[in-house]
Structure formats: C-alpha cells, structure tokens
Amino acid sequence: MIESADHITYMTREEIDIDKWDNCIINAGNGLIYARSFYLDAMAENWSALVMNDYKSVMPLTWNRKYGIRYLYQPPFTAQLGIFSAGPINQKMISSFIFQSKKLFRFCEMRLNHSNMLQNLPVQANYILDLQATYEQIRGKFKKSLVRNLKSGHPNTMSYCSSTDFQKVVQLYRANYGRRFPHVTSNHYQRFETLCAELSERKMGIIRQVITGISKEILSAGIFFRDEKRIYNIMPVTPPEGRKRLANPYLLNQLIREFSGEKKILDFEGSEIAGIAEFYKKFGSTLEPYPFLKFNRLPFPLRYLKQSV
Numbered sequence: 001m002i003e004s005a006d007h008i009t010y011m012t013r014e015e016i017d018i019d020k021w022d023n024c025i026i027n028a029g030n031g032l033i034y035a036r037s038f039y040l041d042a043m044a045e046n047w048s049a050l051v052m053n054d055y056k057s058v059m060p061l062t063w064n065r066k067y068g069i070r071y072l073y074q075p076p077f078t079a080q081l082g083i084f085s086a087g088p089i090n091q092k093m094i095s096s097f098i099f100q101s102k103k104l105f106r107f108c109e110m111r112l113n114h115s116n117m118l119q120n121l122p123v124q125a126n127y128i129l130d131l132q133a134t135y136e137q138i139r140g141k142f143k144k145s146l147v148r149n150l151k152s153g154h155p156n157t158m159s160y161c162s163s164t165d166f167q168k169v170v171q172l173y174r175a176n177y178g179r180r181f182p183h184v185t186s187n188h189y190q191r192f193e194t195l196c197a198e199l200s201e202r203k204m205g206i207i208r209q210v211i212t213g214i215s216k217e218i219l220s221a222g223i224f225f226r227d228e229k230r231i232y233n234i235m236p237v238t239p240p241e242g243r244k245r246l247a248n249p250y251l252l253n254q255l256i257r258e259f260s261g262e263k264k265i266l267d268f269e270g271s272e273i274a275g276i277a278e279f280y281k282k283f284g285s286t287l288e289p290y291p292f293l294k295f296n297r298l299p300f301p302l303r304y305l306k307q308s309v
Contacts (some may be wrong), residue, residue, distance in 0.1 A: 008100050009051045013300075016048075020055040026228060028084040030115035033227045034202070035060050035084055042195035043075040050100055052093075057085035059097045063105060069298065076181075076188045077234060079126070079196075079269050080290050082112030094118045097242035098293065106297040114290045117149055122292035126270030127280040128288045131231070135260040139253075141284030149246050150253055158219060158247060160254040163207040166196035170220045173237040192235075199225055210247045219247035224255070230267045231259060252283065 025031045033039055035058075040047045044062040053060050060081050063070050074081070083089055083097050094116050101108065109161045111124065131138070139147075163169070170193055178184070199205030209221035219242030223235040238248040256266065268280040270288075 007052060008096060010100065010104060011051055012048045013046070014074065017050075017055065020181055021049070021058065024055045024058050025084055027086050029086070030089070030113055031084055031227075031229065032080055032113060033225050033230070033232060034078045034081060036227075037309045038198060039078070039195065042077075042191050042198065043078050045075070045306060050097055052085075052097075056087060057083060057089070057097075059083045059092065059101070061101060061104070069104055069107070072101065072105045072110050073108075074110050076184045077192050079232075079267075080111050080113040081112070082116040082290075082293075084113070087117075088114050091118060099239070102295055102297065103141065106299075108295050110293050112291045112293050116286045117289075117291055119295060123289040123291050124270065124272060125277055126288045126290060127268045127277065127283075127285035128230075129256070129266040129268070129283055131256065131259050131262050131264050131266055133260065135257045138256055138260055138284065143282040143284070146249060146282040149249050152246065157213055158210050158250060159213055160208065160210055160251065163209055163221070164200065166200065166205070166207065166223060167193055168218075169207055169209070169223050169235065169237065170196075172218060172239065173235050176237055176239055183261070195222060208251060208258075208283045210242065211250045211253075217241070219245055220231060220251045222251060222255070227262070231255075232267045233269045249279075249282075 014035075021037050025035045040060055040062065044060075045064040047060055047062045049058055049060050061072060062075050062078070062081065063072050065071070066304075083094060085093070094112075095118065098118070112118075112121075114126065117123070129138070170189055174189060196205050204226055206224050206226065207221065208224060210219045211217060212219060218239070220236075220238040222233060222237070225232040225234050233252075236248065242248065259266070266285075268283075268285060270280065271277050
C-alpha cells in the first residue's frame with residue numbers, strides 16, 4: 001500500500017476491501033459493470049487500484065508483465081475503465097490519478113470512461129439509448145431507414161426468444177468474428193464464459209436471440225449484461241444468413257420493446273467502424289464518447305516497439 005501527496009493510495013488486489021470497492025462502483029454516478037470486482041477478477045490478467053478518500057473515488061489498474069516490465073492494458077470485453085467516483089470528477093482529479101498511474105507503470109493503452117474527459121486525450125465513440133420512455137416514444141425517434149428494414153426483414157418468419165446457452169453464443173461469435181480479433185485468445189474466451197456463468201447466477205447476464213420458425217437456426221444473438229443503470233450489448237453476433245434477413249435490427253428492436261419503460265440505458269458499446277456506428281445511430285441513440293489514455297515510458301529501444309509488451 002502506497003499513499004501519494006494527493007491522498008491517493010495504491011493497493012494491490014489482496015489489499016482492496018472488495019465490499020467497499022463494489023459499493024463505490026454501484027453508487028458512482030458513472031459506475032459501470034466492467035469495474036466491479038468480479039468482472040475484473042474474471043477478465044484481467046492482474047489488477048490493482050488507486051483509491052482516494054476511503055473508496056469515494058477509485059481507479060482500477062489492469063496490468064500484465066512482459067520482459068520484467070509491468071504495463072497497463074485493456075482486458076478483452078471490457079469497454080471502459082478509468083476513474084469512478086461517488087462525487088464530482090474534475091480535471092484535477094483525473095490528472096492526479098493519471099499522474100500516479102504513470103509513476104507505477106511504464107506503458108499504458110487503456111480506455112477511460114465517459115466521465116473522464118481530459119483535454120488533449122483522444123476520444124472514441126460509444127452510443128447509448130435511454131429506455132425510460134415507452135416503446136412507442138422510443139420507436140418514434142428511429143431513423144426512417146431502420147423502420148423500413150424492420151418491415152422488410154420478414155419478421156413473420158423469425159422469433160425473438162431467450163436462451164441460457166452462453167457457450168453456444170460465444171462459439172458462434174468466434175466462428176464469425178474471431179479472425180477480426182487475433183489478440184483475443186482461447187483463454188480470454190474461456191474467462192468470458194466463466195464470467196457469463198457468474199453473471200447469470202447473479203441475474204446480471206442474459207441472452208436474447210432471433211431464430212427461424214421451423215429449423216430454429218440462430219439468425220442473430222446477443223449476450224447482454226445488466227446492472228443497476230445499464231444493459232450492455234457485450235457480445236452481438238449475426239451470421240451471414242441473419243444479415244441477409246436483417247435479423248440484428250429485429251433483435252435490438254425487440255430488446256428495446258422488452259425493456260422500454262425501465263430506468264436503464266442501453267449501452268450499444270460503440271464502434272470505431274463507421275458502418276456499425278451509423279447502425280446504432282439509427283435507433284435514435286446519443287453519442288457518449290470516452291477518452292483513450294496512452295503513455296510510453298519504456299526504455300530504449302522498447303519504446304519504439306509496441307509489440308514488445
């Protein structure tokens with residue numbers, strides 16, 4: 001345990017009071033499921049933390065080690081981390097946490113969260129949809145092209161339903177998209193399946209899918225996590241036949257219908273791919289950007305070899 005002049009304390013995983021940690025994330029105005037202790041335990045190779053004012057504000061530090069050098073990285077299926085706080089987050093606080101992280105680690109590539117905007121940090125796009133209104137009110141803000149697609153995708157030949165087979169959806173995702181993400185290993189997928197099982201037990205993980213009426217073939221599926229504030233579009237997958245039949249917009253439309261009126265936000269987990277971002281915009285979603293933190297204090301010549309870590 002190391003304390004700074006800003007009263008920010010560095011704690012190892014073993015030193016962290018997990019009850020206080022999770023209470024901080026739950027009560028934080030910007031709390032996200034990715035920062036809960038069970039999520040970090042499942043998906044991070046290692047994690048420690050910076051803690052301020054007896055867990056009023058915290059920053060998880062997900063790290064790994066290579067060639068004897070510890071570095072900060074973004075675990076797979078963990079969209080945003082950064083600083084979480086029960087009170088206001090200002091520029092000074094963000095700068096203080098980042099300053100302390102630089103003292104502890106030589107290299108960092110991490111996505112902070114939407115409340116951690118700091119001048120000069122590049123931003124990435126995410127889209128969210130407030131579900132509190134009625135379905136009819138939400139649908140009224142859909143783009144006309146989406147409404148046309150929902151009518152032309154042969155909805156009468158598809159069924160929207162739930163499932164509990166997380167492993168099947170993960171396998172379908174790997175088969176269709178695995179090559180796009182070579183850095184996501186078999187071990188990462190196994191960790192994710194374990195996390196899904198735990199969240200299912202906690203009533204925080206669900207599957208929704210669209211299947212054909214006769215053969216029960218999966219045309220589109222999604223693993224969604226949920227907490228007190230959000231429903232997270234963690235793992236969406238639509239095979240080629242489903243894309244032809246516009247099954248994914250149908251799935252998301254039915255999900256919105258199912259959860260409309262709840263005091264929650266649908267977090268689409270934004271994409272830097274323009275086509276996917278445009279697709280999420282069609283639902284009347286709102287842009288909620290988050291910053292990307294990168295620093296490199298590696299010794300020469302590793303400084304110029306990102307792949308070294």
